[in-house]
Amino acid sequence: MLKGWPQHLRALGAIFRKDLQVFMSYPVNAVMRILEPLMWMTPVYFMARSFAVDGVNIGLRAYTGTTDYVAFFVLGAAISSYVSAVFWGMGFALKNEMDTGVLESNWLTPAPLLVQMLGRSLFSLFLTTVNMLMIGCCVWLLFGFEFTGRVLPALLTVAPLLVALYGFGLGLAGVVLITNNANNIIDLVSNNITILSGAHFPVTVLPRPLLAISLALPLTYAYDAVRGQLLGTTTLMPIAMAQAILVAFMFVTVTAGLIVFGRIQDRCRQMGTLAHH
């Protein structure tokens, strides 16, 4: 019998494969995952067009330095989709398994819950990446956009954010365990946080009170820095500083997430919340 990390890696693999199999058995879902974002992209494209003066978005240029709203939006959407992938991957999978009653049978295996959560999110990350690439291609073909910067440094900016999101997602998953209401919580949190952080627009357009909240969210700097790197937009602060903030954020959320999740898991086992489903 495998022990320690090799065993955990095997468990990770198994969870990943199971999720993939389940996903593949719903082909309609897979198609919808491509079509749906395109349906959301179309109105954005035409909205930008309706503000174009002689075909150029001069308003956006005055705010950000770029005229390419589609590229601006696509980058935002890409980061947002990772945010919700981590949230959904963890919280929703947990809720789903609670409802269908398989949670306990997973829980009964010796793989620590943490490993199981990780496995689940790994799958949704993989799915998101494949999805993003395909959608990116479609959007590029339909509407066209252009990156002026290099992709690799931008990925390095996002990496600590992803880890940080895991920490956040863990804490959230813990909350899901006790409230049983994943849909609403996740929808509320992921939607509003990404919008406030500037997924769709430069946060500088926000009125002051909202801008203050926005600047307090580390996610804001991820959107900002990645756009600065890839589109050459004017950023809120030097990119290196934004990167430093994201790394610090990563350490804080991971530590906090682990603590919260651990506490709640203990409580669940004591109170037997699991058995309610």
Added chain:
Amino acid sequence: MDEASGMHYWRAVMAVAKRWLTTYIRYPTWVISVLLWPVLFPFGYVFSMRALAGPTGEALSSFAQLAGTTDYVTFLVTGTTFWMWFNIMLWGLGGSFRMEQLRGTLESNWLAPLPKTFLAVGVFLAEALMGLVQLSMSMLTIALVYGVRLAGSPWALLSLILISIPSIYGTGLIFASLVLVAKEINGLIFFVRGLITVFCGVTYPIAVLPGWMQSVSRVLPLSHSVSAVRAVLAGGGFGTIAGQLRYLAVSGAVLMALGFLAYAIIQRRMLHAGTLGQH
């Protein structure tokens, strides 16, 4: 139909509508979504538009040329509010039969000695009434939060909303019937919703669309509802929106008829395949 069964059917319709409303009122979680969503949903778009307009409104003239107004906030939130009305209807009416089918209450309703269409009429009435309540509440919230003002005739606005009901709920009934056999409700809803978002000019003036898309848009009743409500808010009266009212009346009649026809066909089909179609 003799008089006694006429009374019976009418009572049944009212009972279905009452049951529907009771559940609504007893579980008022929808109130939160009705009050919160109309405000939160346009949020991202409002600020995107602000960014596109530019710090000094340098791009506004371009928008005004297409939309006929520089007030992009009112333009947007009226679009999204009507879009949400349609959306709530899709989930409510579209999901309702499916939910009853899954739970098993559809069958126990169908055991009652009356034509099954009357059961659909009851649901239809209750959903339309609730939809109106929700729409009014949404309009009130956006008026408060986004400062939308009605400059035109309130009677024209009211007639416009009432005359939009058959087309919206007729579509819903077709949809609800399809869901009973297609089962995959989420995919269908996303599809219809996407179609509406793209073609009905919710977040942008239809004039910005390429020609063929504008033709599609002109067929969809919701585009007419949205453009008419914008016209009334901007100061229009019955005269301004007469064309839209006519189109909505005709398309509403057609869609209602199609809706009940679809329900009748699907219901007959289910009598052959079993209501859950297990085989």
Added chain:
Amino acid sequence: MSRAMVEVEELRKEFPRRGKSRQDPPVVAVAGVSFEIPQGEIFGLLGPNGAGKTTTIKMISTLLKPTSGSVRVAGKDAIRYPIQALRHLGTVLSGERSIYWKLTGRENLEYFAALYGLPARVARQRINALLDRFALTKRADENVERYSTGMRQRICLAKALLAEPDVLMLDEPTAGLDPQSARNLRDLIREVKSEGRTVLLTTHYMEEADQLCDRVAIFDHGQIIALNSPGALKHDLDDLNVLEADIARWDDAWGAALQERGAVNYDLRFDETARVHRLTVHLNGHLTTGEAVTELVNLGADIRQFSLKSPSLEDVFIRLTGKSLRE
């Protein structure tokens, strides 16, 4: 004999095979069944899951159109005039979800009373009477989701009786009930019969059919393989002795050996709690019970205990199909 309240003739239901081409033969859920139920009788459809009982009930209750055959309820053609037939029919479908959990018990009954066309005043009286009779008055104004399974089943029964139907149909009425609630429900069903109503029920519990039904139709693979009163069905097995034995270990060769020696039939189940194989052997004159036990011991079987029983409907089923019903 009083007039037939339910007449089913050559009733057949085929479902097209899913995802297959049209040439493939359809699934035959019910393969042409016929029976008549006179007024005031409790008639049971007995058989394993998937034997076609529920499909038959659904065709009688007009929820499903038969492929061929005819159904009459209280003399009304249920296929051509479903609404007329439904006026004489009260149906309790299986499962507890045929009522609204978010409404109270009373609201549910009021709702369905309107659907059945009862005037409000009549409805109120009947609802009060039914709630009283089913001991639900105290909790009538609570949401059904807070009811126990037994209470929900009683509300469903009350709902079916609202329109004072001539025929009451119940699909697996006691499934999922605890023994006490199941007993109560069976008493209520007997009461319904005593009012002169006709009762048609499906069950896969032998004992229930045995105790409750005046006549039983045994279903297997969409067909009725036997139809008679429980007593008469068992009487046909009069020559039969039934040996039941708990055995620690089982070898299929032993069964073959028993049949070679003259046992009519045998059936084997594993009892999870006692962790033994429960062997049922049907014997007639050719092999006596004593000989059968000796034979088993000689073969090396570790018999923990054995007993002789009188034949039950279960044994009728084993005899007819060669398999046990409880699978």
